[in-house]
Amino acid sequence: MKTISSVTRIAAALAVSFAALGSHAEMAAPVRNVVLVHGFFADGSGWQALSKILTRDGYKVSVVQEPETSFDEDVKATTRVIDEQDGPSILVGHSYGGAVVTEAGNDDKVAGLVYVAAFQPDTGESPLDLTKKMPPASKSIKPTADGHLYIEPAMFHEDFCADVPAAEANFMAISQVTPAAQAFGVPIQHAAWRTKPSWAVVATADRAINPDLERFMTTRAGSTTVEINSSHVAYISHPAEVAKLIEQAATKSSKQ
Numbered sequence: 001m002k003t004i005s006s007v008t009r010i011a012a013a014l015a016v017s018f019a020a021l022g023s024h025a026e027m028a029a030p031v032r033n034v035v036l037v038h039g040f041f042a043d044g045s046g047w048q049a050l051s052k053i054l055t056r057d058g059y060k061v062s063v064v065q066e067p068e069t070s071f072d073e074d075v076k077a078t079t080r081v082i083d084e085q086d087g088p089s090i091l092v093g094h095s096y097g098g099a100v101v102t103e104a105g106n107d108d109k110v111a112g113l114v115y116v117a118a119f120q121p122d123t124g125e126s127p128l129d130l131t132k133k134m135p136p137a138s139k140s141i142k143p144t145a146d147g148h149l150y151i152e153p154a155m156f157h158e159d160f161c162a163d164v165p166a167a168e169a170n171f172m173a174i175s176q177v178t179p180a181a182q183a184f185g186v187p188i189q190h191a192a193w194r195t196k197p198s199w200a201v202v203a204t205a206d207r208a209i210n211p212d213l214e215r216f217m218t219t220r221a222g223s224t225t226v227e228i229n230s231s232h233v234a235y236i237s238h239p240a241e242v243a244k245l246i247e248q249a250a251t252k253s254s255k256q
Helices: 002-027 044-056 071-083 097-104 127-133 153-160 166-174 181-185 211-221 239-254
Strands: 033-037 060-064 089-095 110-118 141-143 149-151 198-203 224-228
Touching: 033 044, 033 071, 033 097, 044 060, 044 239, 060 071, 071 089, 071 097, 071 181, 089 097, 089 239, 097 110, 110 211, 110 239, 127 181, 127 211, 149 153, 153 166, 198 211, 198 239, 211 224, 224 239
Parallel strands: 033 060, 033 089, 089 110, 110 198, 198 224
Antiparallel strands: 141 149
């Protein structure tokens, strides 16, 4: 009887151990999905070079084409793409897209956040609130008569993407998206970086967001941060460096 009892106890212990190992393996599953969220005045095509690097390295890349008509609609567009993924994702936001991922990043499928020259608002805070703390160098953003925003085309290259070729900058200027101005002032309800690990790029030559504001936000959030000597569009002008940080985030988030 004692032998049977001992065998039963050992079998039960092994079952618990294997169950624990299986649970740990599931939690440590590699993050292979990357969801990219653009900011104001841009669309998803700007991620092309970065997407090619990540795809080459074995990641499944999805690009959100948020409408920039309202903050709520932009968050919904992002959540829609997150929920289509077949597992956990790294959620990446550029500029205003950082505010979008700060809200949408609360989704259970998001394993980590990456901010690329982006806003990282806290709960109850908006990008507009942050900009008032430390204004950018650029003064070329103008309102339209119907409540949208645009960058003066003549200043687009200097203020938005100084380190991309002039011809490319010119096309970006004439094809820029005009976002709804009110979206910039919507406060975050729940800042995902408070409960999710985060990484960030500070663009040291950024004229659209004050680099010191970027440093303040990344420090406050406790983000693992790299600085790149770049204009506001670091993901376009330095895709390899940004891709490297995203891949680090994917690897580290897999171990959470």
